[in-house]
Amino acid sequence: MARCGPALAAFLFEYDTPRIVLLRSRKVGLMNRGVQLLILAYVIGWVFVWEEGYQEKDSVVSSVITKVKGVSVTNTSDMGLRVWDAANYVVPAQQGNTLFVMTNMIVTLNQRQSTCAEFPDVKTECNSDDDCPQGSMDVQGNGVTTGRCVPYNAHVKTCEVIGWCPVENDTYVPRPALLNAVENFTILVKNHILYPKFNFTKRNVLPNISDTYLKSCVYDAKTDPFCPIFRIGHIVKLAGQNFQEMAVKGGIMSIKIHWNCNLDWASSYCLPKYSFRRLDDQGLNHTVSPGYNFRFAKYYQDANGTEIRTLIKAYGIRFDILVFGKAGKFDIIPTMINIGSGLALFGVATVLCDIIVLYFMKKRFYYREKKFKYVEDYDQGLTETFRTE
Numbered sequence: 001m002a003r004c005g006p007a008l009a010a011f012l013f014e015y016d017t018p019r020i021v022l023l024r025s026r027k028v029g030l031m032n033r034g035v036q037l038l039i040l041a042y043v044i045g046w047v048f049v050w051e052e053g054y055q056e057k058d059s060v061v062s063s064v065i066t067k068v069k070g071v072s073v074t075n076t077s078d079m080g081l082r083v084w085d086a087a088n089y090v091v092p093a094q095q096g097n098t099l100f101v102m103t104n105m106i107v108t109l110n111q112r113q114s115t116c117a118e119f120p121d122v123k124t125e126c127n128s129d130d131d132c133p134q135g136s137m138d139v140q141g142n143g144v145t146t147g148r149c150v151p152y153n154a155h156v157k158t159c160e161v162i163g164w165c166p167v168e169n170d171t172y173v174p175r176p177a178l179l180n181a182v183e184n185f186t187i188l189v190k191n192h193i194l195y196p197k198f199n200f201t202k203r204n205v206l207p208n209i210s211d212t213y214l215k216s217c218v219y220d221a222k223t224d225p226f227c228p229i230f231r232i233g234h235i236v237k238l239a240g241q242n243f244q245e246m247a248v249k250g251g252i253m254s255i256k257i258h259w260n261c262n263l264d265w266a267s268s269y270c271l272p273k274y275s276f277r278r279l280d281d282q283g284l285n286h287t288v289s290p291g292y293n294f295r296f297a298k299y300y301q302d303a304n305g306t307e308i309r310t311l312i313k314a315y316g317i318r319f320d321i322l323v324f325g326k327a328g329k330f331d332i333i334p335t336m337i338n339i340g341s342g343l344a345l346f347g348v349a350t351v352l353c354d355i356i357v358l359y360f361m362k363k364r365f366y367y368r369e370k371k372f373k374y375v376e377d378y379d380q381g382l383t384e385t386f387r388t389e
Helices: 004-012 026-050 180-184 211-216 232-238 243-249 332-345 347-359 364-371
Strands: 055-059 061-069 072-076 080-084 098-117 143-151 157-165 186-195 200-203 229-231 251-262 273-278 293-301 307-330 373-377 384-388
Touching (some): 026 332, 061 098, 072 180, 098 243, 232 251, 232 273, 232 307, 243 307
Parallel strands (some): 251 307
Antiparallel strands (some): 143 157, 373 384
């Protein structure tokens, strides 16, 4: 405890006050000005010019509406000659910021609830009824087994199931894609944005776009960069992909809309920019479950009132429309904060130069003697040391 008294007294009764020392040194002077110039370039170039630190910022709020147009024709042994329009190949008709366009399919016609041979694979092939346990269900199968082993065709026997019959055969995917004409279909993307902090709204169908222009334009980065109508094949090409290959088993594409707006300028300068990219895996493992597909069915009743359905395994391209953006507008508060932060950074130059002068230069002891001055005060019988720097 006795040792704590002097230490506490020194802490309580000692005061540091700044002292200005002019040091004439080319090395130290150039280093000091160099650091100050770097700080000044950072504050002006990065904080205020590049990052627009004088502005208040807000993030975009967005909604998207899409519409697809185009007609395709197929002629297969199962379905015959058939024309496909938007009601057929856009499934479902309306989604959020996502749009699916069917490019290929496997169709199983006239399925009914009955019994039939399961599709052949390692689990379902059999030689006798003993190989088919009754009532078993496989999540990868097409129904519930009846316990019978029946012929699937002239060469293979499989376990019989109760389900939608005949069962689907999805081992062969049509190549080329049945709906490869989708390449020339168009997508109209209507995007409405809001910056709530500034009460600023806009849409990508710009005010100067007329109905006549909208009916004839197609997006092109050079000639029509603000046309909101996109040809599907062109989107895939801009993402560096081959449409005819992608159409066979489908995939996922992104349409990115960027809204970066400086609201200190007129609203006409706030314009959308588009970019495109494929999102599904195209790496080393793209042969394992590639592309994008799902199943849906259309239900009917025959003349006897029996429910039948057409099962469609749809392959196609899913378009995810992603909207990004930030807006900025001048505000005095962030301006003053960044100016104050920049001025505070100038102290770094002084600290750096002090460290080099006081600890690394040959004349450091001489400089330290000039830098610090000790003043003793004997007031009231106490010895108090004041250090100025």
